[in-house]
Amino acid sequence: MDYPKDIKNRLKRIEGQVRGVLRMMEEEKDCKEVITQLSAVRSAVDRSIGYIVAKNLESCLIEQQEKGESAEEVIQEAVNLLVKSR
Structure with missing residues (x-):
């Protein structure tokens, strides 16, 4: 996945926050x-x-739709990622 610049900027701000806490x-x-x-x-x-x-x-949903495949597996994977991060 090509990560957008805005998410990289978010992570740089978080990095600065962590340095501030230290x-x-x-x-x-x-x-x-x-x-x-x-x-x-x-x-x-x-x-x-x-x-x-x-x-x-x-x-991933767009890709699945273009292939004519079900998106259920992609959705479940996303849910699992969110649950795991908690």
């Missing part, structure tokens, strides 16, 4: 602040997973 820990910031930032990172990762799965599902 910096907070090195500066011995309050635990609540660190946890709040880690929760934001987790949310960003979850949204990125959903986006990647959705884009992949979209392209």
Whole structure:
């Protein structure tokens, strides 16, 4: 899959957030602040997973439709990927 630039940018922002959390820990910031930032990172990762799965599902469904094949297997694979990521 050719990943779009916007998903790569999302992941770079997440990378920056993680570096920020590490910096907070090195500066011995309050635990609540660190946890709040880690929760934001987790949310960003979850949204990125959903986006990647959705884009992949979209392209696979189009491909299946063009072949005249059933999309059930592709849909089930996408559901499994989302469930596994939780």
